Amino acid sequence: MPTDRTLMSIDRRALLAGLGAASLASPALAEPAERWLAYERRLQDRARDAAGGRFDAGFEQALMGLTLSFRAEQGGEPLADDPELARAARGHAADMAARHFFGHETPDGFSPIDRAGLMVRRMMGVFGENLAYQTGPAGFVTPRNCFQGWENSPGHRANLLRADYTHVGHGVVRLKDTWYSAAVFGGKSAWLDEPLPLRTDGPRINAALINAHPNLPAYFVSEPESQPTGDAYPTPGLGPRLAPGAWRLRPLKPKGGRASSVLWGPIVIV
Numbered sequence: 001m002p003t004d005r006t007l008m009s010i011d012r013r014a015l016l017a018g019l020g021a022a023s024l025a026s027p028a029l030a031e032p033a034e035r036w037l038a039y040e041r042r043l044q045d046r047a048r049d050a051a052g053g054r055f056d057a058g059f060e061q062a063l064m065g066l067t068l069s070f071r072a073e074q075g076g077e078p079l080a081d082d083p084e085l086a087r088a089a090r091g092h093a094a095d096m097a098a099r100h101f102f103g104h105e106t107p108d109g110f111s112p113i114d115r116a117g118l119m120v121r122r123m124m125g126v127f128g129e130n131l132a133y134q135t136g137p138a139g140f141v142t143p144r145n146c147f148q149g150w151e152n153s154p155g156h157r158a159n160l161l162r163a164d165y166t167h168v169g170h171g172v173v174r175l176k177d178t179w180y181s182a183a184v185f186g187g188k189s190a191w192l193d194e195p196l197p198l199r200t201d202g203p204r205i206n207a208a209l210i211n212a213h214p215n216l217p218a219y220f221v222s223e224p225e226s227q228p229t230g231d232a233y234p235t236p237g238l239g240p241r242l243a244p245g246a247w248r249l250r251p252l253k254p255k256g257g258r259a260s261s262v263l264w265g266p267i268v269i270v
């Protein structure tokens with residue numbers, strides 16, 4: 001089953017009217033940090049180590065080529081290969097192989113948007129994921145039949161063709177006669193000059209977002225999987241006084257007129 005996380009829109013004029021004092025506000029409680037730090041370590045380790053199997057770079061490259069061809073045939077724009085998305089894809093593919101499960105949600109409850117928040121440190125926007133699990137002898141399992149499964153499934157096909165996706169990364173792990181394949185899609189609505197460190201604080205968040213492209217006038221912080229509530233923080237301000245724990249950045253990108261999109265940004269540990 002494919003997944004995606006879309007943007008939300010808000011009335012920017014109403015929001016910006018109250019930003020002057022927002023940096024003094026205190027957001028809701030954070031999620032406990034250790035659970036998120038442990039999952040980030042696992043993903044990083046798995047992205048380096050194929051869990052007793054091996055990463056199949058040729059399979060990954062073939063899926064990329066099939067995706068580009070399919071989008072072109074359907075009149076869509078090409079996707080750029082992104083190393084952070086690919087790292088997230090490899091980390092999850094190897095984690096599934098290591099723990100012998102298959103699904104977008106891990107046995108301990110982490111989702112595709114969690115992986116994107118932990119592994120994608122520069123891109124902000126919208127994210128989605130396609131997965132495949134195949135067994136059989138070499139030559140029977142191919143990139144073509146993996147991709148055809150995605151192409152023929154309405155939800156997976158929608159991810160392959162979604163117009164606001166701009167980047168993709170693939171991860172494929174072969175463990176004996178089983179292949180775990182992941183494609184992680186990203187729509188780059190904004191980006192940072194440098195990857196945002198996982199461990200950070202309010203002032204350093206502000207310093208990173210001031211130099212975002214395009215300019216992002218304000219942002220929310222929220223629990224990692226939640227939609228934002230409460231106050232937004234002005235990017236040029238002092239930064240929020242965040243309680244210790246795990247938070248997600250939700251930057252605001254003006255859409256024109258009174259509307260803004262609320263993007264999905266990185267998860268940070270304070």
